[in-house]
Amino acid sequence: MKEILNSTRVRFLALGENEGFARIVTAGFLMNLGVTPSLLADIKTMVSEAVTNSIVHGYRGMDGRKNYLFLELRFYSDRMLVITVADRGRGIENVEKAMEPFYTTDREGERSGMGLPIMQAFSDSMKLVSKPGFTKVTMRKKLP
Amino acid sequence: MNILTAEKNGELIVRVTGDIDHHSALGLREEIDEKMEEIRPSRLLLDLGGTDFMDSSGLGLILGRLRKAGEMKIPMTLLNPSEAILKLLHLAGLEKTLDIRYL
Numbered sequence: 001m002k003e004i005l006n007s008t009r010v011r012f013l014a015l016g017e018n019e020g021f022a023r024i025v026t027a028g029f030l031m032n033l034g035v036t037p038s039l040l041a042d043i044k045t046m047v048s049e050a051v052t053n054s055i056v057h058g059y060r061g062m063d064g065r066k067n068y069l070f071l072e073l074r075f076y077s078d079r080m081l082v083i084t085v086a087d088r089g090r091g092i093e094n095v096e097k098a099m100e101p102f103y104t105t106d107r108e109g110e111r112s113g114m115g116l117p118i119m120q121a122f123s124d125s126m127k128l129v130s131k132p133g134f135t136k137v138t139m140r141k142k143l144p
Numbered sequence: 145m146n147i148l149t150a151e152k153n154g155e156l157i158v159r160v161t162g163d164i165d166h167h168s169a170l171g172l173r174e175e176i177d178e179k180m181e182e183i184r185p186s187r188l189l190l191d192l193g194g195t196d197f198m199d200s201s202g203l204g205l206i207l208g209r210l211r212k213a214g215e216m217k218i219p220m221t222l223l224n225p226s227e228a229i230l231k232l233l234h235l236a237g238l239e240k241t242l243d244i245r246y247l
Contacts, residue, residue, distance in 0.1 A: 016167030023163075023197065041197070041228040048199040052166045101236070110173065111166075112204035114236050121235055 002078045009072040014055045014064040014087065022051040022071050026083075029073045033081075033143055042122045043081070043141060047071065049115040050085035050137050057105065058089025058135055079143045083123075086136040095130055147172060149179050156185035157223075161194035164202035173205055177212060188213045193224030193247075202229070203236050210242070221245055 010025055012018045023044045030040060054069045072084040092098050099120070104113035120126045123139035130136075145162035158176050162168070180188060190209060192198070206222065213220040221243045225233065233239045 016165075019165045019167050020163060038227065042231075044197060045199050045228075045232070048165055048197075052199065052201065056166055110169070110201075110204040110208040112200045112207060112236065114200040114203050114232075118200055118232065118235060 002076045002080070005075050005077055007072070007074045009070065011068050011070050014059040014062075014067045014069050014089075016055060016064075019048055019051050019055065022047050025071065026073065029075075030081075033075065033079075035143060039143070043083070046119050046122045046139050046141070047083060047085070049119045050083070050139070053115055053137075054085060054087035054089060054135065056111070057092070058087040060090060062089065075143075081141045081143055083139045083141070084136060086134070088133055089135060091132040091135055092128070092130040095128055099128075145172070147175055149175075151183060151185065154186040155189055156180060156183060156187070157189045157191060159191040159194060161196075163197040164192075164195055164205060165197070165199050166201040169201040169205045173208060176209055180212065180216065180218070184216070185218060188218055188220045189223055190220065191223040192226070192229055195226070195229065198229050198232065200232070200236075203232055203238070206233075206238070206242070219243070223247055 008029055012021060026044055026047045027040060030043065055064065059067045069087040074082040097103055099116050101117045102113040104111040119139060123141050125140045127138045145168040148159040150157045156179060160172060210220050224246055225244060230239060
């Protein structure tokens with residue numbers, strides 16, 4: 001049976017500057033796991049997209065200094081990495097629509113609408129649960 | 145994130161170093177657009193050779209500048225994107241529509 005070899009959970013304010021912080025936490029977590037630079041770039045991108053979605057969409061119009069999001073990283077004995085990002089924001093109105101490439105509710109902000117499709121393409125599997133007041137995305141990636 | 149701009153033979157070269165994410169993209173967008181309006185270059189060259197990280201916000205930035213340059217009838221070239229950036233461009237189907245060069 002697979003067991004957890006390492007795990008971390010961080011809670012931080014929904015501020016743009018924390019996008020970089022989340023990537024650094026992820027890179028630190030993966031430091032001794034023999035991840036290639038190319039795979040590390042993919043995983044950092046997955047985390048960056050998820051965290052940005054929470055900040056930009058989840059907490060849109062809300063004060064980032066009063067709202068938190070959560071990043072959890074778990075590494076299992078079968079070398080599965082499980083990344084979870086959750087927020088207590090607005091929720092995604094139409095998850096199916098949000099998954100479509102180039103679909104964005106924020107044209108003005110020059111969002112490309114590629115965040116969720118990239119997260120999906122870079123993970124082995126992705127699960128998105130959303131309702132008003134809560135959104136959680138879980139991405140799995142088997143490390144070599 | 146740092147941005148360096150230079151003019152050479154009427155062309156505008158913008159070199160971005162550091163990370164391009166949602167947080168940094170807005171400042172970059174404003175700075176590049178301002179410079180384009182100011183000098184009206186014959187070409188916009190966006191040099192990503194010093195960019196350590198880029199996510200889909202960078203795709204938005206590139207698409208936005210491509211649109212803006214198109215409106216101003218200025219051709220745009222992407223210089224020195226890394227393998228990771230090329231992968232994102234490929235996923236977005238932009239790899240073949242953009243003029244990409246390595247110097």
